[in-house]
Amino acid sequence: MLSTKIKEATRTPHQEVEKKVVLRIKNVRSEADYADLLKHFYAYFNAVEQAVAPFLTTDILPDLAERRNASFIKSDIEDLGGTVDDLPAAAAPEIHNLAQALGALYVLEGSIMGGPYIVQMLQKGGLTKGFSFFSGYGEASGQKWAAFTAVLNRIENEKEVEQALNSAHQTFARFGDVFEGVEAI
Ligand code: HEM
Numbered sequence: 643m644l645s646t647k648i649k650e651a652t653r654t655p656h657q658e659v660e661k662k663v664v665l666r667i668k669n670v671r672s673e674a675d676y677a678d679l680l681k682h683f684y685a686y687f688n689a690v691e692q693a694v695a696p697f698l699t700t701d702i703l704p705d706l707a708e709r710r711n712a713s714f715i716k717s718d719i720e721d722l723g724g725t726v727d728d729l730p731a732a733a734a735p736e737i738h739n740l741a742q743a744l745g746a747l748y749v750l751e752g753s754i755m756g757g758p759y760i761v762q763m764l765q766k767g768g769l770t771k772g773f774s775f776f777s778g779y780g781e782a783s784g785q786k787w788a789a790f791t792a793v794l795n796r797i798e799n800e801k802e803v804e805q806a807l808n809s810a811h812q813t814f815a816r817f818g819d820v821f822e823g824v825e826a827i
Pocket residue numbers: 645648649656659660663664748749750751752753754755756757759760814817
């Protein structure tokens with residue numbers, strides 16, 4: 643099953659991205675710091691969403707319109723008094739087909755699993771708002787994840803499996819790049 647393979651194949655890149663994000667969260671001291679961190683998420687998630695959009699329809703993912711997207715990050719930034727001007731540089735991986743699009747979307751959708759931990763860390767640091775993005779689908783997160791992985795698992799062709807795995811790997815790596823060269827806040 644692709645959902646099992648992709649999880650194993652991206653274990654290390656996940657750990658690397660998680661480390662970078664945790665480090666940034668630990669350095670958040672104010673709402674402005676948190677808004678700045680969110681700008682990194684916004685720049686990247688927006689770029690990846692635009693790259694995958696041409697390949698995703700409601701035929702593929704019936705609940706596409708209900709899925710979390712970068713507009714939640716924009717609302718959170720604005721809730722914190724920030725704007726989406728002056729975004730950090732962010733480059734999405736190249737997406738040329740559905741298998742690659744679903745591999746990339748795996749990373750965006752899967753990131754919801756880390757959301758509750760991220761909210762907890764931010765709350766410990768004194769933050770009280772701007773959590774709509776990291777709250778994911780709340781109690782529906784498990785069900786939404788199952789629906790997504792069911793779609794992912796329709797990819798069985800060896801070449802397409804390989805394309806999805808590479809795309810997920812690239813999607814983690816490019817996200818890590820967004821934090822490169824940027825000093826922790
Ligand atoms: C503080 C940061 C993060 C923490 C603590 C965290 C933690 C977790 C945890 C606990 C899971 C569930 C693992 C399981 O059920 O086996 C998970 C899954 C996942 N996370 Fe993260 N995560 C973080 C950040 C991210 C980010 C920024 C991304 C992507 C940009 C991401 C992508 C994923 C993916 C794709 C999965 C699904 C793995 C699977 O079951 O296939 N995570 N994460």
